[in-house]
Structures are given as structure tokens and as C-alpha cells.
Amino acid sequence: MTKTSPGRFFEDYRLGETIRHAVPRTVSGGERALYHALYPARHALHSSDAFARACGLPAAPLDDLIVFHTVFGKTVPDISLNALANLGYAEARFLAPVWPGDTLTAESEVIGLKQNSNGKSGVLWVRTRGLNQRGETVLSYVRWVMVRKRDATAPASETTIPELADAVPADDLVVPPGLDFSAYDTDLAGEPHRWGDYEIGERIDHVDGVTVEEAEHMMATRLWQNTARVHFDATAREDGRRLVYGGHVISLARALSFNGLANAQVVAAINGGAHANPCFAGTTVQAWSEVLDRATTSAPGVGALRLRLVAQTAEAEPFSLKGDDGRYLPGVLLDLDYWALLPS
């Protein structure tokens, strides 16, 4: 029995320690093909080597969310196996493209701890970095989760709450080296709308919907080697339902946003995100976006939009987010705030 790991509990974390996560992963064209099978992903830069070359890159990089999910999956056994809630993300920046054949590893630094007043759990903040086989950081993000204590009588660690930016400043966005949208082909990309066509406050209903199947969300979540039992084991929760990995909803919503944001080719940063309500198989997921901000970059022809991406059930009213009590409405699944790069 002692050979299996029960995961870490709140009192096991020390401020400043760095945890190297297990199971490095080489990603390839196989992961890309599966991403296309699991999500209605159509952004041309990730779909076509030829299109990527015409945009100054050596080939099509893997979808930014493949990188996010792969890195996130590695952290689960060390960070969130005993999590009671996934509280938030901040300061996620994609720092270098990932190519087929690259091997990803991950590590997390404990940057914040705050025991809850009930003494039974606490909030843990980590800064996670994904690295490639050359040791280059490809992704960095902060995540915080509420983690159970093993022993309620264990002494509380000193409280440290990290200061986190509301959003990644536009100046800190990293454009993939070489990216050049000055000869961008909107016909091939699928829509004519460029950076200048989007106004702050503009909202887009992405119209399409996808009904989630158990086999699909489980295959997707396993693909990222995410091991949280609640996603796979119908006997793990009292209600007998398997919880859809929140990242599955992120990828569904991002793929659905193609219809209206086909040119938002690159996810450069994630400013924050909330999994507003749990998602289960059988749900039909739809998405809408809101333009929050605009910025320029120094790369040729490349602009940036800060976008709110909301996933909701088919039954929910588009563009409704929170009730009078300030809480997310029951049909809202995801409220994500990110920066995308698109042709200006």
C-alpha cells in the first residue's frame, strides 16, 4: 500500500520550494491529429505547415492549449490530487512555440500559502513552468487551488499571498520569433476580420455548439496524462458522474470561437480564468467572446486583442454571465480572460 502516492496535502508544501513534476512527454503530429479529432479546432496557423511558413514560422507549432494541457497535466499528481477546488489562473504567458518532436517537462514553485480558518484546508499558489528539452521555458503561469489538509491539527504555515497582475501587460506578451502577419491570407484563414475590425466592448456569439461525450473528454484528459480520478472513474464521486476536466471546456470554447475569431491565431497569454460551474457529459457547450482591450506589438503586422471567452450550456442566454448576487449564472461553465495575436 505504501508504494502508491496519496498526493500532497496542504501541510506538505513549503513556501519557496520547487517541485519537479514527473513524466516528461514528447509531443508529435499524433497529439495534433487527436486535438483536431477532439475539438473543432481550425485556426490555420496550427493546422497547416504551409500557412505557418507563409507567416514566417518554420512549421506549424502545436496549438498553445496543447502545451497548456500537457504542462498542467504533469502538475496534477503533485498539486491538485487533493484539491477541493481549482480557484484560478493568472499571469500565464506562452514564451516559446512548441514543435512536434519537442519533449515537455514541468516544475512548480510554491509562491503562496494561506490556511483556511476552519483549519481543514488551505489555499496554495504555485508558479508553474513548462520547459522543452533544451531547458527553455515555453509556458509560465500561476494557479491557485484549495487543498485538503491530511491532519487538521498540523500547524498552519505562515500566510503569504502573492501579488498577481490583473492581466499580463501587453508589453510582456511574447510573439513567436519570426511571426510576420504582413502577407496574411484571410481567405485561407477563413474570415476577413483583422485586429482593427474589433472594438473594445464588442461581443461575438460563436453560434456553434458541441455536445460532450464521456469517451471524448476522457480521451482528451488522458492524452494530457492528467490523472485526477474524478474525470475517469464513475465510482469516484457520490453522484456517479464523471467531472469534465476544466481544460476540456477551455479547448472546446477556444475552438468554437473560430467562428468570429478565426484570425485570433495565437494564444499569447491567459490573464485569468474561472470554471464557473462543473461540466458533465451530455452538456451542449456554446461560446461567446467579448473584446476587453487592444494592443499593438513590435512584430510585423501582428496586433493583440484581450478577450473574454465564455463557455456556457446551450440552454443559457448568450452574453449573460452573473446574476444580481454577483455569482455566475448556472449555465455558465467558463469565464476566461486571454490575449490573442491576430493580423493588424
Place this chain on the structure above:
Amino acid sequence: MTKTSPGRFFEDYRLGETIRHAVPRTVSGGERALYHALYPARHALHSSDAFARACGLPAAPLDDLIVFHTVFGKTVPDISLNALANLGYAEARFLAPVWPGDTLTAESEVIGLKQNSNGKSGVLWVRTRGLNQRGETVLSYVRWVMVRKRDATAPASETTIPELADAVPADDLVVPPGLDFSAYDTDLAGEPHRWGDYEIGERIDHVDGVTVEEAEHMMATRLWQNTARVHFDATAREDGRRLVYGGHVISLARALSFNGLANAQVVAAINGGAHANPCFAGTTVQAWSEVLDRATTSAPGVGALRLRLVAQTAEAEPFSLKGDDGRYLPGVLLDLDYWALLPS
């Protein structure tokens, strides 16, 4: 709202115009592996690089139907988003093999228009071409669909109905360059029956059956970046059922036909096809074939068979196709007419 495309309506098409379709796609070994997971595909030429080399090719080309589905998928947003019915295919020719690493794009020329007498819809004929990254046409086919009008009062375009061949003439079949079946290994291919063993009029019950799952047909259809909402969104149709993409049934039937046609390695042309009845998850699909014609080719050891491939439900009687009224029987799903290449 204006950023999302509602698709084109019948009055938006002009005779002679060419539509470049969006989202180029690089295909790889990942798509091949998924094809094997989604369909019981066993034709050796597409399964094994070594077998393909022994047949004169540099490596195993991607299955011809992967090419068909990928090209077809690109056309959906421009051609059939507002289609009321998928009426037929003709003159489909596979003109060059597609290899892992190739990037496919597609374009369609409007070659026929005929408004329906009710004024609410019309029939659209397009000739679609799939191209690789060198601009070579890899596939050309004609498809016609009934498309809704946005505005019933919009003036009718002049009626033009293209003349289409009943079947691709055997002389127009393109054999993949280098293909040589003179040292063909029937043991490795799985069956001893060669071109000369099939007689016109012969019918083959392929025996095996596959029960279709929602997750499978959705993954397959997404893999081809086909975006038609009826396949993915359980709330899109009044009956709450997701329609299985017709091409999924084509691939299921073609894969099932291995048992009796294991040596029909290459699909060289599709002469015509009808999706006789809709298919839904839960259906067990079976298949039978009929030999319609035979032809020789100039390639060493390569013969051609014109075949009818019928997909039907497990409950239907094999070899039954139409009722006394000339209509397809309810258990018939697909009636496909194609040319295959096999060792002579």
C-alpha cells in the same frame, strides 16, 4: 454578431465563380493512426510502408478517403452550411497520392444553378478540387446540394445544369505513379482474389458489422474539420439526434468491404453516390458490394473494378436496395459507385 458567418445562401452563388476554401491542413501519421482507430481499415497499401514499397511506391500513401474527407470538410462552410440535402457526387477522380506531411487546400467552382419552383431554395453544383502544397490537384469531384435561399424574393439566377458523366471512363482513371502490382503478395494483403477472379454482376456480402457510437462519428467528422452543426450539437435538430456525417458511413462501408475485397487497394474514382437514409448512433452498419464493370490499366499488374458499395443496417436484407416504388429501402444507408485498383 456580424463577425460570425451564417454561410452562403442560394442567391449568393454566381455561375463560374471559384471559391477558395479556408483552413489548409497538414496531414500526418497522426491522421492515419486515427483512421485506423475510427474505421476497421486494413488495406495493406495504406497500412504498411514496406508493403507500399514492394508495390513501387515510396511509402504508404494516406487512404484515399482521408483525402476525400479532408477536402470535403474544407468546403462545408462555403457550400453546405445551409444545405437542405446532399444530392449527389459525380466525376470524382483521385489524381495524385497524398503523403504524410502534405498540406491540403480546396477550392470549388460553381458549375450549375437551378432554383426550385417554390422559390425558397435551389440546387447548386460545384466542381471541387483538392490541392497539395505544390499546387498539384490531388482530387477533383462534382457535388450537388439543395441550398436554402436567404430571401425567397431574391431574383432567380439563370438555370444551368451541368452535364455529368454516369461514370468516370476507365481510360481516365489515374494510377498512382510507380504503382506496380506484378510482385503483389496476396498473403500479406489478406486474400487470394485478384482482378480476374471477380465477375461482372457478382455480389459479395462483407459479413462484418460495426455499431456506431456518438463519440466516434463526432471525432471522425471533426478530424476532417467538417463544421456542420447537425453532426455535433444535440440541440440542432428537432429530434435531438446528431446526424452521422455521410462520409463516415462511406469509410465504414469501405473498411468493412475488406472482407471479400482486401485487394481493392486504391479508390481511383467515385462515379456517384447517394446517402439513401440518415444514419444515427446506435446503428449497426453492414456492407455489401456488387461488381459493375472491369477494366485494364497500363500500369504493370494493375486492373480496375467498378464496384457498387452499399451500406445498410444490420436489420436489412443483404442485396436489397430499392422497393417497388423505385425508392431506397429504409435500411439502406449508402449506395456508392466507385472504381478500385487491384492486382490482375
Place this chain on the structure above:
Amino acid sequence: MTKTSPGRFFEDYRLGETIRHAVPRTVSGGERALYHALYPARHALHSSDAFARACGLPAAPLDDLIVFHTVFGKTVPDISLNALANLGYAEARFLAPVWPGDTLTAESEVIGLKQNSNGKSGVLWVRTRGLNQRGETVLSYVRWVMVRKRDATAPASETTIPELADAVPADDLVVPPGLDFSAYDTDLAGEPHRWGDYEIGERIDHVDGVTVEEAEHMMATRLWQNTARVHFDATAREDGRRLVYGGHVISLARALSFNGLANAQVVAAINGGAHANPCFAGTTVQAWSEVLDRATTSAPGVGALRLRLVAQTAEAEPFSLKGDDGRYLPGVLLDLDYWALLPS
């Protein structure tokens, strides 16, 4: 009708004959990605090229069970299409790593025959070999099945029952050339437990569970080009249920065993195995292991453990195997005996 193969019946086999199986298969990164999507597979040696290089290999070899399933799948049309029962495995040895790009073929020699007393069926023993494109044997194993007779009046063949080893002797285990665990990184592998930390008789409950979906077991089984109808066709069995391929349960159990045996990187041999009870979709599969034996190898830092791997339903009691009558308990799905290589 005569073109389709009904498979071989018991009286069709001759002692000493070798059957070359059809449909060679080139495996790639696509198959690896699908393996990760279908099973919670996390052993680092098969997940990461960089980890494999640090262990002396040129790249990450394909998971040993991908090789097993691919070779096994090829034998089905010739060996077990008319099987009444899959009786056992023995003397399975993995003889050379398989790399992305390799092409696998298979052949089986008939090494035993014994007609049952009822005259309606018999037991067939075959020694199956998987070969790569250079003709090197990558896997060799014995399997025996009970096969139906076509004609009960056909004369019985002479009875020959092969002598089979209870287990592959440790000295006969083949370590992948170059494998060197002397600089093994347990952090990256996921657990600290090395060969010396496991004691004979020790039992490990792997804790995690996976609920099986129809789409998943069918995709997995098709991926190996296994054509047995009972896995795919809901109309094939009287109870309308599709039988999960036994190998799917093997891979699920092996992947679940990561939690407690993360360093058991290589399956070097399978000594025996029983599919104790059938598995159907909806079952939640869990696993436990027992250490049966330990051995050293001549490779640097590489030890071997002989392990019992048991798959069971979530409802069954861990570590329970057989009842007082010597029969497997109803919740036991698989009882597998294998040799694994891990760092010493």
C-alpha cells in the same frame, strides 16, 4: 459469398504448419498518441524521447503492449475468428524494441492440437512471432484457444500438447540493447521505489479506476486491426453486448499500475495470463499487483521483477482472486503474470 473468409476451423490446422498473417502495419507517433489517449499510460520511457535517451536508448520505443496488440491483432483472422474461448498465453518474450516508423508483420506456427471429447471443437496452440521490416523477431509468444470445428464428423487430428514453461526464466529475458538505468531520474519517472524496494509477496493496490466506454474499447481494438466481430457489433451476441477485447483490459491494468510501479518501465516477458471474466462497457476497472519474483540482469542498473497484475471491477475486494472452489471470483477480469524491468 465465397469471396469472404469464414476463418479457419479446428480441422483446418496441421501440426507444424506456419501461417503468415495478413496486413503489415507501420506504427508511428500517431499510435503512441492514441495509446496515451486510450489508456492512462505514464511510464516515462515510452512517453519521452529525452528520458529514453538518458536511459541509453536512441529514442522512446513504442510501449511493449502496442507491439503485443498489433501482433495479436494480425493473428485474429487466422487463429481466433471461430474461437470459443481464449485459454491462455505463455512464454511471451519481447525481443527487440519497436520504433516509430517500423513495420510489423506476424506469423504463427501450429505447435499443439487436441480435439475435445465432444468432437465439436478442439484446443489449438500456436507460437506467434512478430517481425519488423528487417525480419528481426520483436516478440514471440504462445497462445492457446478453443476453436470450433466446421464439421463435427471431420477426423480428429493426432493429439499433441506442447510443453510450456510456467514462467520465462530470468536468464532468458532480453533487455533492450543499450538500456542503462545507472543514471535513472526517479523524480522524472514519478516514484522513488527501485527494484530493491520491492519484496517477494508484496502487494500493491493501484487505487485509481477507469470506467470503460464503448467508443474507447472499440477505437483501441480497431487500432490494432483486430477484427473479431464480438467487439464491434452489438448484434453479434445474443445479449446485445459488445465484449471488450481482453488486451484492452491488459493495457488498462498495466497503465493503472503506474501508481505504485512507475519505475517498472519495460514489459520484458509475459509468463501467462487469464481473462478471468468478460468485461463490458460501463465497468470501472481497477488493478492490483503482487511481487512474485526478483532477478538481476547483466544490463547496468537494470533489475527484473516478476509481477502478478490483476484487473478487477471497482466493486470487487482488492487482493481477492479465487473462491474456495478455486475459480476466479466474479469481479476479477484479468490475472496476468509478467516480468518488468526497473532500476536497481
